[in-house]
Amino acid sequence: xxxxxxxxxxxxxxxxxxxxxxxxxxxxxxxxxxxxxxxxxxxxxxxxxxxxxxxxxxxxxxxxxxxxxxxxxxxxxxxxxxxxxxxxxxxxxxxxxxxxxxxxxxxxxxx
Amino acid sequence: xxxxxxxxxxxxxxxxxxxxxxxxxxxxxxxxxxxxxxxxxxxxxxxxxxxxxxxxxxxxxxxxxxxxxxxxxxxxxxxxxxxxxxxxxxxxxxxxxxxxxxxxxxxxxxxxx
Numbered sequence: 001x002x003x004x005x006x007x008x009x010x011x012x013x014x015x016x017x018x019x020x021x022x023x024x025x026x027x028x029x030x031x032x033x034x035x036x037x038x039x040x041x042x043x044x045x046x047x048x049x050x051x052x053x054x055x056x057x058x059x060x061x062x063x064x065x066x067x068x069x070x071x072x073x074x075x076x077x078x079x080x081x082x083x084x085x086x087x088x089x090x091x092x093x094x095x096x097x098x099x100x101x102x103x104x105x106x107x108x109x110x111x
Numbered sequence: 112x113x114x115x116x117x118x119x120x121x122x123x124x125x126x127x128x129x130x131x132x133x134x135x136x137x138x139x140x141x142x143x144x145x146x147x148x149x150x151x152x153x154x155x156x157x158x159x160x161x162x163x164x165x166x167x168x169x170x171x172x173x174x175x176x177x178x179x180x181x182x183x184x185x186x187x188x189x190x191x192x193x194x195x196x197x198x199x200x201x202x203x204x205x206x207x208x209x210x211x212x213x214x215x216x217x218x219x220x221x222x223x224x
Contacts, residue, residue, distance in 0.1 A: 004153070006153070008150075008151065032211040034211060036215075041217075041218070042217060042218070043115075043201055043203075043215035043216050043217050043218050044154070044201070044215045045215070046212060046213070046214075049211050049212075051211075088153060088154065090154075092211055094209055094211075098156055098159075098169060098170065099156075099213060101146075101153040101154040101155075102153050103150075103151055103152060103153040104153055
């Protein structure tokens with residue numbers, strides 16, 4: 001079993017839809033939970049992070065962490081074609097240098 | 112503000128050849144990382160470096176060698192390339208050990224024939 005599980009999709013939605021992306025994990029030591037966005041042929045870029053459990057909102061994006069269930073989510077409201085990318089979840093316990101990544105979910109938002 | 116640059120961006124090499132992928136960052140970040148990205152596996156850590164002349168293995172280090180003589184450079188060498196090393200390689204940097212903010216380069220797409 002992988003330490004971080006993420007459904008690779010692909011996921012295709014119409015413009016304006018609400019998108020839900022999810023990851024599960026097994027290591028209870030993880031404290032930082034990140035979402036990276038990766039456009040085709042580009043490097044990942046940090047989109048959002050959350051420390052421990054709770055919600056965090058940034059514009060159309062909301063990140064949720066449920067440590068009791070070892071489950072994290074990223075919601076995208078009013079999705080736009082420019083949101084089309086691969087979204088990777090990442091997790092980190094700050095007592096080591098190894099950030100663990102999910103496999104990434106490929107999202108396409110159709111106009 | 113160049114950030115992190117990688118070279119070459121694309122490389123085709125033959126099995127058994129040595130190849131070096133270059134990574135350069137302009138932020139003077141202490142920590143630098145090499146990842147490979149493969150379908151179904153996401154990003155996996157190959158090696159990392161906490162400072163000049165300090166390196167350590169990650170999850171998948173076999174077949175790779177790194178060095179870091181200067182803070183800004185972190186080259187990755189495949190000593191004898193194999194087809195299983197065909198992948199996209201990303202370099203990343205982080206300012207300090209306690210920072211969650213990790214910045215990635217644009218990647219090098221390596222094909223081993």
